[in-house]
Amino acid sequence: MRQRKPLVVANWKMNGDQCLAHQVSDSLAALSGSLPDILICPPVIFLPNFPKHPHYSLGAQNLSEQAAGAFTGEISAVMLAQAGASHVIVGHSERRTLFGETNQQVTKKVEQALDAGLKPILCIGETASQRSEEKTFQVLAEQLDAVYSAQPQWLEASVVAYEPLWAIGTGNTATPEQAQQVHAFIRQHLTQYSADAAAALRILYGGSVNAGNSEALFAQADVDGALIGGASLNAAEFAAICLSAKGE
């Protein structure tokens, strides 16, 4: 039996509509058998289009680093929780690269999420050039330490997602062996903060996961699920990925 229950997360990014919300909720509700934990992170305006169902939970893709105030266009952690989110993705590479989010901002967002009772899904990953320069572990360690070195207790309520930038939206999935090597490094690195929390931590892989490659990725000892972009926009394919993760 697996040590950690798998978690499969749909990150719709800025895609989808009410119709897709109904398709995805219907297809997940129809699943039976041993299921992983399943989390849907649509654009937040679609959260109310998902009826409550025991087969899935809801999350958000981003949050404000501030608690409240004159921050036009921002959404706070408390608001996300009130809208039904249990988790929030923090520090996705698109936030870091396209919107200039720094490790410092990511840390503040993790704090906001936890203060509001949301579980942060902290995204980390290296670029293709960092990998070819053999800096992968160094980059990941910096991204992890920026968040957890001052507040190691945050690890207990966190999920970490390893998303190599070269694999996101490219079809160039990390091999199961590459993913396992990095996930094992992440878990080992985090034992310095809490051996128990590191052992219990769910580490997700993200980057061109689809129904054809998910089972081999999930078979790796330290791959505890996935963060799925493009393939989560197809209700049938996302359901197939969830089934390949198996809950027990």
Ligand SMILES: O=C[C@H](O)COP(=O)(O)O
């Ligand atoms: O959050 C999801 C990741 O960025 C992966 O996206 P992708 O599955 O489209 O490669």
